[in-house]
Amino acid sequence: MSRLNDTNLATAHEIISRYPRPKSALIPLLHLAQEQDGWVSEAAMAHIAELVGVTSAEVMGTCTFYEMFKLEPVGTYLVNVCTNISCQLLGGEELLHRAEAKLGIKAGNTTPDGMFTLEDVECIACCTEAPCLQVNYRYMSRMSPAELDLVIDGLRADEFAEAVPTHGTLARVRQHIPADRAAGVALPDSADEPAWMARNRQAEDGSDG
């Protein structure tokens, strides 16, 4: 696939400018690439390497550590069924089997039409509403097997298009720091004592003297 497009390149520069060291922007930029293409390609990693000033190997090193980055195309909808303890107790594993049967694939695979990828995931922090799952990281909780069928049918029929964006998009609101409001990055080598700390220290020194 591709390098970052012009719009995303501008966003990438804005993201990099918020960090004291550019490499810190690596994970956010990988998310940006995944939002653009649905997965992270080698071309995108090479582009990110150029942007933050590290080698492609370093980008791949970081990228491969994190489960959410997909190094090959996945379905439009990533269905993550939780089977960890709280969900297991209330039928999470059975829910996963139902999803496997409904989609005709084993966990870890993608349907031939490229619509769904199914994953058996660890705790997604929705434990009191077990069993639960996420579709592209949007929660569906207290799911019965019958409801799971309806959700999959609904996704196929595009009924959730508004609520569930395609794979790769996380927050649909992006942080933007207006230039006139930015305090600016704190460079690690600046050794600058913050103004309010210096003022208070001087006031204290003055009162002591």
Added chain:
Amino acid sequence: MGEQLIGEYVDHAPGYVDNGETKIVTSRFEYSDSFTLSRYAATGGYQALGAALARTPADVHGEIRDASLLGRGGAGFPCGVKWGFCPEGVWPRYLVVNGDESEPGTYKDRLLMERDPHQLIEGCLIACYAVGLSQCFLYVRGEMALAQERLAQALNDAYAKGYVGKDILGSDFSCDIVLHWGAGAYIVGEETALIESLEGNRGMPRLKPPFFPAAIGLYGRPTIVNNVETLSNLPWIVNNGADAYKTYGSETSPGTRLFAVSGHVARPGVYEVQHGVTTFRELIYGDRFCGGMRDGHELKMFIPGGGSAPWLFPEQLDLPLEARPVGGAGTMLGSGAIVIMDETTDAVRACLRLVRFYARESCGKCTPCREGGVWLEKILQRILDGHGRPDDIDLLLDVGDNISPGPYPRAGWEAEGLEPIPFPPKQTTICPLGPSAVAPVVSAVTRFRDEFEARIKTRIPVNAAVSAAHSAAAPVAAPVTAAD
């Protein structure tokens, strides 16, 4: 509950249960627009920031220290004391907010980020002002799309109103808050791994001691790493004072705490309860709380503090929700995640599921954890599949002993004359992930050894369908023992 989901997507999963008690961090949860700046401003929002700026940083720091606010991430270290560990005169200092909540059973921080993002932002600003932190990085777990969205919107609104950024509220206090999110790695919840991840690296913990993040952290500078719930308490403390805070909870654990109670109870949920006063029995059986076990069932065991905590049993129900007594009883309160299991629960299967989590999530830096976790998983899997060997139980404990040497913390068992072994465990690894894999093994084997033996003796796979799905992972040879 489920039917409301059909054909529509719920904004945020329900979960919080109002029990009519004191509300410190969940005071706005009742409003459907609790995450907006207008609601926050209308309910006293950002007043604490103004009040803090009118005082000296040392004074604000002192107030938090006096409140004895204990860290809510798991370790329970006093927040004000941690702040004091920054070396004098070394600048700049950073604040890193740990919102990478991933411990099995835990999800209080997600609710705080989704439902009251401004409270967290205000807490961050108070911390930065008090300790002289020049820039704040708010690290949210990658899988929490809604929390990221709500925080991004909240930050944009707060910047526009002058609450964050340059010359905050017209003062000389300036601080940017940068929203950052992870990409799926449990280990990044460990503070030094979090810092590595924030520097753009693989999330592997750093060796400590001697240098803790407060001395050498992000980019090698002094860094305070605080949990979301910890910081969310700060606006209330600044508004009401340390003395008022200490009227709630117990002497050694003041204030309230969020507990996520999941599993086989009648009314699972996230409850804000007085810290150190309420007991497990009240929380599980109390009418204001979980309302007892699900119909007609009995408590078999429960996990008191997330997947990493050794298990407790009905005899320990009268322990208070407080770190010290729970630690003495052989486990920990950890991240406030309580998982309740009734008599229908298969101890071997539950144990395997927890161990599998730690085997999967090991970052691979330390050999005992990287190899040992997987060994434990494979031995448990073959026991469950009906291929267990007679010495497998001892083998499990032996592998555990290589990750966490010596007597491993566990609950006492009066009927068998077993004394509790207090928390924490020893470790041959850099961080506590490795020893966490041993907790369910020691707990289950000690208490339910007969269930393991029965599985091994009968050699009949139980729950064959469930097991088959998980044995898809290639069966690698278990560690060789003398008996082999």
